[in-house]
Amino acid sequence: MNLLVHKSMWLLIWLRFKGWLRAQFSGKSVMRLVGAVVGAVVFLLWMLNAVMWPVLTGRRSSKLLTTTPEDVINFASLGLGAITAMTLIFGGGTKLMTFRPAELDFVVPGPYSPRTLINYKLLTLFASGLFSGIFYSIFFARHTGHFVSAFVAGVLATLFATLAGITLGLVGEISGSRKLLVLGVARGAIAAGVAWIVYRFVIAAREAQVAAVQAAEAAGTDGAKRLEAMNGAISVRTRVAGVMEETIVSVLTLPFRPFGNLFAASTFAQACLWASVCVIMVVALWSAIVFMQRAWQEMAVRVSEQTAKAAEKMVKGTRERGTLSKRLAAFAPQLQWMGPTRAIARRHLTASMPMVIFAPLLGAMVPLALSYMVRTSEDTQAPAIIGAIAGFGMLPAVIFIAPALLRMDFRNDLDHIETLKTLPFSATRLVSAQLFTPLLVSTLMAWALAGAAMFVGREAILKHIDLGVVVLVFAAMPIIILIVLCIDNALFLLVPERPMQAKGVNVAVTGKRVLTMAARLLTFGITLAPAALLAWLVYFFSDSLFAAGVTALVIAGGAAIAGVLLVAWTFRRFDVSRDMPE
Amino acid sequence: MSDESTAATHVPMTSSGTLALDVNGLVKSYATLTAVRGLGFSVKPGQVLAMVGPNGAGKTTTMRCIAGILPATRGTIAVGGFDLEKQPVEAKRRVAYVPDDPKLFDNLTVWEHLEFIAAAYELKQWQPIADSWLERFELTPKRDTPTSELSRGMRQKIAVIAAYVREPAFIMLDEPMTGLDPRGIRTMKDSIRERSRAGAGVMLSSHLLALVEDLCDALLIMHKGQLVFFGTVMEARERFGVSQTGDSSLEDVFFRATEGAANATAIASVDVLTPASDATNTTGGGNA
Numbered sequence: 001m002n003l004l005v006h007k008s009m010w011l012l013i014w015l016r017f018k019g020w021l022r023a024q025f026s027g028k029s030v031m032r033l034v035g036a037v038v039g040a041v042v043f044l045l046w047m048l049n050a051v052m053w054p055v056l057t058g059r060r061s062s063k064l065l066t067t068t069p070e071d072v073i074n075f076a077s078l079g080l081g082a083i084t085a086m087t088l089i090f091g092g093g094t095k096l097m098t099f100r101p102a103e104l105d106f107v108v109p110g111p112y113s114p115r116t117l118i119n120y121k122l123l124t125l126f127a128s129g130l131f132s133g134i135f136y137s138i139f140f141a142r143h144t145g146h147f148v149s150a151f152v153a154g155v156l157a158t159l160f161a162t163l164a165g166i167t168l169g170l171v172g173e174i175s176g177s178r179k180l181l182v183l184g185v186a187r188g189a190i191a192a193g194v195a196w197i198v199y200r201f202v203i204a205a206r207e208a209q210v211a212a213v214q215a216a217e218a219a220g221t222d223g224a225k226r227l228e229a230m231n232g233a234i235s236v237r238t239r240v241a242g243v244m245e246e247t248i249v250s251v252l253t254l255p256f257r258p259f260g261n262l263f264a265a266s267t268f269a270q271a272c273l274w275a276s277v278c279v280i281m282v283v284a285l286w287s288a289i290v291f292m293q294r295a296w297q298e299m300a301v302r303v304s305e306q307t308a309k310a311a312e313k314m315v316k317g318t319r320e321r322g323t324l325s326k327r328l329a330a331f332a333p334q335l336q337w338m339g340p341t342r343a344i345a346r347r348h349l350t351a352s353m354p355m356v357i358f359a360p361l362l363g364a365m366v367p368l369a370l371s372y373m374v375r376t377s378e379d380t381q382a383p384a385i386i387g388a389i390a391g392f393g394m395l396p397a398v399i400f401i402a403p404a405l406l407r408m409d410f411r412n413d414l415d416h417i418e419t420l421k422t423l424p425f426s427a428t429r430l431v432s433a434q435l436f437t438p439l440l441v442s443t444l445m446a447w448a449l450a451g452a453a454m455f456v457g458r459e460a461i462l463k464h465i466d467l468g469v470v471v472l473v474f475a476a477m478p479i480i481i482l483i484v485l486c487i488d489n490a491l492f493l494l495v496p497e498r499p500m501q502a503k504g505v506n507v508a509v510t511g512k513r514v515l516t517m518a519a520r521l522l523t524f525g526i527t528l529a530p531a532a533l534l535a536w537l538v539y540f541f542s543d544s545l546f547a548a549g550v551t552a553l554v555i556a557g558g559a560a561i562a563g564v565l566l567v568a569w570t571f572r573r574f575d576v577s578r579d580m581p582e
Numbered sequence: 583m584s585d586e587s588t589a590a591t592h593v594p595m596t597s598s599g600t601l602a603l604d605v606n607g608l609v610k611s612y613a614t615l616t617a618v619r620g621l622g623f624s625v626k627p628g629q630v631l632a633m634v635g636p637n638g639a640g641k642t643t644t645m646r647c648i649a650g651i652l653p654a655t656r657g658t659i660a661v662g663g664f665d666l667e668k669q670p671v672e673a674k675r676r677v678a679y680v681p682d683d684p685k686l687f688d689n690l691t692v693w694e695h696l697e698f699i700a701a702a703y704e705l706k707q708w709q710p711i712a713d714s715w716l717e718r719f720e721l722t723p724k725r726d727t728p729t730s731e732l733s734r735g736m737r738q739k740i741a742v743i744a745a746y747v748r749e750p751a752f753i754m755l756d757e758p759m760t761g762l763d764p765r766g767i768r769t770m771k772d773s774i775r776e777r778s779r780a781g782a783g784v785m786l787s788s789h790l791l792a793l794v795e796d797l798c799d800a801l802l803i804m805h806k807g808q809l810v811f812f813g814t815v816m817e818a819r820e821r822f823g824v825s826q827t828g829d830s831s832l833e834d835v836f837f838r839a840t841e842g843a844a845n846a847t848a849i850a851s852v853d854v855l856t857p858a859s860d861a862t863n864t865t866g867g868g869n870a
Binding site: 006007008009011012015016019020022023100101102104105106108109110111112113114294297298301302 | 612649650651652653670671672674675677679681684685686687688689690691694695697698699701702703704728730741744
């Protein structure tokens, strides 16, 4: 194998793996050790579940999970096609072939030929493909033909998608001044192909929907029979197979079918045949990349540096502002009423203006679009009710998940806490200003979603619920969001973590996140329990939903204020000299 | 001091008479920018060359081209007599590059880094040399510590040791004193002198002009990707000094040279870009 890469590169790969293992269980702190143990347990449980499921239940015993080899081929081809298309369109492949900063300083200047460097990089990609192979083979164990063929298919499919992305990037690179034209044409063609397939699936979905409604109407009034009739009429597999058989779609997905066949292969002969085809495709791309080695090194170094800078920014929580963001920042309100702390709030707000504007629009679109899309006959309220249910159904997710994802507060300021501590504001005022933007964005999103749901289902909703209660629901949203934000920020200040890990996959961090999530849910439940209990008591004695709602609102409001004070306390006790997560 | 003698007595891999580095007509262009424009200079074995210039002058790009990280757009680079384009492995075997902010493999220990370097450059009997450098840079207690747990200065020292342990014919140090404490700076200066005495060509880039005066016998001034001056420090004083007696500070020289270069760029003066003397410019290159 020394012909492929220098023996020192094998040593480096081994040393890095050894170092990674060592880092997983290096007990620098109790929290880290606990996190490592929990992370390992969670991983083992997942593995056990995925592996044992087919054994305990018998492969494909569940009716819902029954898949034929043709289904596997279709879905795997589509999935890999989608991944490859995304990689090619958004240039993901070029990012995957980048060198890590240490490799740029120690490996690239090393006594290696460009060909050896390429092989080393592709070998590391192959190594990461092994992990993908394990993941795919375990995760889809109940559907694929055989564990081994699924593993090989996973490895080769991951490598194929990546190599295709790198090859396209290199073709652009050697095109010189015509780079943008070449890449634009190639990516445009791929996007057109994807759009065509999506269009065919939308048409198929629409046909399925009409068939389902007709089948439901024909089935009478029995709910179970209607559901069964609708399920039969929709028949996802038949419709997917129908689309895949269309000439254009089958041609577009042809390069991915060997991988699909390998996933589905259940005999040794089949596996060998399809594995050979897949290997030939991967080796062809590998050879093309080696052929373009000069362009490769230029691009690899440049993209590596860009990726390293972007990763550093993400780790530190600083975002690169786009043109739209910079333009919209001018429209951010001045927040004069906040006094001197407005600078803190505006810092996050100006950076989040696209979110402030587009997140509510996005929220409102769900119920509106759903109510429109499912409109099949004139004399039914079903579309409106479906839209309203979907809107209100998504509300808890928005209220609970949006604040966790937005991270426009202390969670994005780990490297700035020292500076924040020097500012001449009380901790409470500072915390209020820090939480302002995520509270605003999340509330606008929740209100837009609930407002749209209310709009499309107004007749049905107001028939059963008083307007006063509806108003209370809307008033409760910012309060609950503030509680969630307070819990998240207090936990973060107690046990800080980075939004993205600088050092890749880490069992200890995964375990720590599982623990944090559990603590988050538990704290949320405990915080709102008194409000729910008292509201229930009020409702029990007064039989008034409105009175119960007001009670809950008042108590939850108190909890939110206590939450702000709690965050202020955790901020005051935050020791900036502690070991920060990297 | 036995450690020092162990570290200093090894002879770098270059035969006598061969230039440690020879750069001719180096051009490095990006899509919208030409970072280095026709650079030519050379470094003899045992010579310490300082590369100075304002930020964005193209110093680091030049070093990275010589290290083989960035392919040159045009021009030739030879290290220890080996052409970097035609014989990349032999050329890169003879050059060591220490960037201004070296990045190490976080999960690897100090010793594992050196182990990898030894395997990459196929070094024999490298352990005593590595141990002596670790001792001199006061890193022996950190030998088995993952580099993620080390300070910026310590990481800098490890990158330098990784370069020295190979005893290359030509060493490039980009801002070598950044992050070092006073003792580290003294050790670094001593080590550069030792490598030079042992016959290695050394090129360092620094904004610390006092360091340049202290360590270097040749000077290369760059401005906007072009060579402004290449010669001895004395020749630089004579050409750009404000004092008639040739005792101007290097700071004065630097400012006059780079301001002059700005004017020279405007009028495309060839004179300013001509190497100062054949004594230092042995190849006769250097025309921008």
